[in-house]
Amino acid sequence: MKRYVAIWFRHLLTDRYLLRQPELAGEPFVLVAKQKGRMVVMACCHQAEKAGIETGMVVADARAVLPKLAVLDYDPAMAETLLTAIAEWTIRYTPLVAVDMPDGLILDATGCAHLWGGEIPYLKDIMGRLKTSGYDVRGAMAGTIGTAWAVSRYSRAFPIITEDLQTEALLSLPPNALRLPHDVLEKLSKLGLYQIKSFISMPRPVLRRRFGQIMLDQLGKALGYVHETFEPVRPIEPFQERLPSMEPIRTATGIEIALRKLLEKLCTRLAAEDKGLRQAVLKCYRIDGEMRQIEIGTTGPxxxxxxxxxxxxxxxxxxxxxxxxxxxxxxxxxxxxxxxxQEALWSLNSSNKLVAIAELIDRLAARAGNDVVHRYLPAEHHWPERSFVVATSLNDQPQTYWRTDQPRPVELLPQPERIEVSAPIPDYPPMVFRYKDTVHKVKHADGPDRIEAEWWLADGLHRDYYAVEDETGNRYWIFRLGHYGDDHNPQWFIHGFFA
Structure with a gap:
């Protein structure tokens, strides 16, 4: 059974001004904007309303009624911005919250109230927190958005409407409670139909003929036989678990207990659907209105x-x-x-060695960042800088095999870098080479190890690699590109460093 909460902020914008400027408390003031060359009241505080000021009045007329009236600028974007921020705050009560412009919120409270001990304490907590924050609010809960909206704005009865009492709750309310357009309301007023009970029992063809399809649609939304769209400010994650605290949690131990309970619930759902998570976010909503979060990622589901x-x-x-x-x-x-x-991989009872590897990778990534661990597989290219691909998963399998019996350096440059050498010819290693303005004298050299270019590269040259050691004991991997010859003076490069 669906349950919705409608919240009406009776003085949304002026309440916000009072929170920002407490010195306005007790003083009548309005928010004004220019319309058709005249300054018009767009919102007024409670004190101004009591003095007879109404929205839509010309400022000159309002000051004639109340000479000491304070006038402030109206910001047309403030209402939506403010309601969106409050909607984000109310996500602690339900993951589905929608903004109802210009002065309300709609909460889909289905399945949420029991976490607060029932619908009465649930609604009482929401209203109490908002009133404590400084907002003049009214709210109601019902089985449809239409009924909750109507009761919150036009009824003084008990604000929690059960499914069997929805029709009864609407009978004594004015037609405005159905959110009807102005022209329909005028027709109803001319016919003397001042309450919903005056026309709710009329045959549907009669209502359609006299007032249009909009009348049937709005009645249907309030009574539940016409679906009403609901667009939350933040789409709900398909896999989400919530855990409210009866008392505020302030310790790391309390957070750990809550986290473990949530993980147990979430992992049970995932396992039932043969799924695993790759990313998880823990959001902690504090009683001061702030939210803190931490997140993790895994190498596999x-x-x-x-x-x-x-x-x-x-x-x-x-x-x-x-x-x-x-x-x-x-x-x-x-x-x-x-x-x-993968089920075997992540089972703690599994003897699969990949379990320890995968968990180690995740812990390293959690401590040092996602870029700290990489896995490489061989690629079908001869030249070393192109002979590998980055694996995205432990399940990725090589499509070819490493083809070399020669030692390779532990550190390989992304691209070979030019060096200057002094070398005998034609096929001897260099005696001296200069790299980054440092001269290295070669004391020992192994090679050459020839690596040809791919056959489809017509102008490709081969590389002759040497492992050389300088006078300080450092070892380098260098190569000559091509042969010495009359029409070619080969270049030398450094490509890596041995341990």
Whole structure:
């Protein structure tokens, strides 16, 4: 059964001004903007309303009613910005929150109220927190958005409407509660239909003929037989678990307990669908309205609670609980299928050696960053700088094999760099070479190890590689590109460094 909460901010913009400028408290003021060459009231505070000021009045008329009226500039973008920010804050109560311009929010509270002990304490907590923050709000909960919206704005009855009482809750309300356009409201007023009960029982063809399809649509949205679209400010992650705290959590031990419970729930769901997460985010909502988060990533899909907890554990110290955390949300934004081979890989009971390798890679990445560990596979190219590809997964298999019996350096330059040499000819290693303005005298050399260019490169030259050692004991991998000859003076390059 769907449950929605509608929140109405009766003085949204002026409440915000009072929070920013407390000196305005108790003083009547309005927000004004120019319309058709006249300054018009766009929003007014509670004191101004009590004095008879209304939205839409010309400022000159408003000052005639209240000479001491303060006038402030109206910002047309403020309402949406403010409602979006408050909607982000209310995500602690439900993952689905939508902005209802110009002065409301809609919360999809389905399945959320029990976490606060029921619908009454749930709604009471939301309204209480907003009022404490300085906003004049009213709210209601019902089975449809339309009924919740109507009751929050036009009813003084009990604000929680059960499914069987939705029609009854609407009967005594004015037609405005159905969010009807102005022309339809005028027709209803001329006919003396001042309450919904005056026309709700009329035959549908009659309502359509007199007031148009919009009347049936709005009645249907309020009563639940017409679907109403709902666009949350933040799309919900398919794999998400939430854990509210009865008392604010301030310690690392409390955070660890909450994290482990969330991981158990999330991994149980993932395992049931043969999936594993590649990325996870823990969001901690504090009672001061701030949110702190930490995230982890894995080299492959995982649903191992123990392994994921260890990755998060490395980052828990970075969470600042301040006055306490009241809600934990664990999301898995990146999820991948978990094949049978992967299930064995991530099983803690598995004897597969890749388990230890994968967990080690994840821990290293969590400590030092995602770029600290790389895996390379052979590629079908002769030249060393092109003879490998970066593997993206432990499951990637080589399409070819490394083809060399000669030692290769532990550090290979991305591209060979030019050096100047003094070498006997034709096929001897250099006696001296200069690299980065430093002269190295060669004391020992092994080679040459010839590497040809690919056959499809018509002008490709071969390389003759030498492993040389200078007078300080450092060892280098250098090569000559091509042969010495009458029409060719080969160039020398350094390509790597031995340990």
């Amino acid at each position: 995982s649903c191992s609670v123990a392994h994921l907890f260890r990755l998060f554990e490395l980052k828990i110290s970075g969470i600042e609980p301040a006055l306490g955390i009241e809600l934990f949300v664990l999301e898995a934004p990146t999820v991948e299928p978990l094949p049978a081979a």
